Amino acid sequence: MLPEIIAALTPQDNEVFVDGTFGAGGYSRAIAQQADCKVFGIDRDPTAHENAKKLPEVVAGKISTLSGCFGDMQALLKEAGINKVDGITLDLGVSSMQLDQAERGFSFQEDGPLDMRMDGPNSDQRPPASHIVNTYEEKEIADILYKYGEEKKSRLIARAIVTDRIEKPFETTLQLAELIRRIIRQKPRKDGKNIHPATRSFQALRIFVNDELGELERGLEAAEQLLNPGGRMAIVSFHSLEDRIVKNFLRERSGGTPQGSRHSPTVEPAALRKAPFSLPTKKAIAPSEKECSENPRSRSAKLRVAIRTDAPCTKGEVA
Structure with a gap:
């Protein structure tokens, strides 16, 4: 959903962005190519950082990669001298690069x-999963x-x-996958869109x-602090x-009713506090039919967009 991501982030000159799931660098490169801005790409995968060294935007200094988890983005950026940013994107789950490497054990x-x-x-x-x-x-x-x-x-x-x-x-992965196939018997679907029984x-x-x-959860909290x-x-x-x-x-952060227990103490009504986020659209944005046909993995994707207001952070600023 690259076009939709770029439309949501609207990169401008002199702005700073965080790509919390750098992967192969597709989102970071597209952001860096839109404006004279700075992008920090975060990834916990050492392979992503090794591959990033060859990217022209990294060589030119428009993109800097940070090793770690995006849930720790606030601390990682602070080490890089950055306290506030203008945009954050996350592409959750396993990357295509990781899925395509059988030796990583995801497939x-x-x-x-x-x-x-x-x-x-x-x-x-x-x-590793084998330990579990x-x-x-x-x-x-x-x-x-x-x-x-x-x-x-x-x-x-x-x-x-x-x-x-x-x-x-x-x-091995196939050893476990075959056991699950033995347990979950599937009848072939007429449309041919069978989901492998080991998927879940x-x-x-x-x-x-x-x-x-x-x-x-940690990444969302950090984003509220950083934006x-x-x-x-x-x-x-x-x-x-x-x-x-x-x-x-x-x-919750845009003024809606928090999801909690009916036994919880009464919370402050949303109308009495200024929300730290506003939502351009309450519904998730789905990928286009063209993208779904070209990239079947995108069929289940949902994009949600939010804009930071000038309201204080819900849990207060972190020093």
Whole structure:
């Protein structure tokens, strides 16, 4: 959704932008080419930084890459001497670059080590997916698959994993994918658009391994702190768990009713406080038919856009 992202961010000369999910650098390059502005690309994947060295905009100094998680963008930018920015974009989930590298362990289409760590196989920050399926209790595995993948057969899959790993621990992606295919029997669809039975389970493990939902919540809080009045935020999500977090955050921060418990204390009415964000449109923006036909992965994408007002941050400024 590159054209829609650029239209939302409207880059101007002398502005500063953050691409929190740098990947192959497509968004960062497009922003840098729109105006005489500065872009900071954040990524936890060492491969992304190695590939970035060859990009002309990086060589020219229009783009600078920062190694880390976008949830820590405020601290990362502060180290670079930046306290405020004019635009932030996030393209959530696994990147096409990571999916296409079988050795990273994200894909159930090709065999590779069951890893899924976005910061690389040498990460000392978190264990690989194989550690989860080989050591976690049956209930823990089932809960992960249900909570993060909304997999209805999570208990059956977890039971089969725990049974099979006694004879042979799970080491590869296809080993796990074939087990799930054995559990989830699918009838071929007439339109040919069958979803691989391992899709939800692999999504769940990837999200859990990389703490993606926690990262998103931290990133949204940081964006509120970092954006100048009039600053733009554009976020692309690909599944309901991510989009729900973004949608609820923007609803609350734009003056809507917070989503909470009926037992919670009464909160200050939205009408009595100035909201830190305004929404150009309350509905998510969908990809064009042309993009969906050219890039099937974009079919489930949702873009949400928000503009920072001059209201104080909800939780106060961070020193």
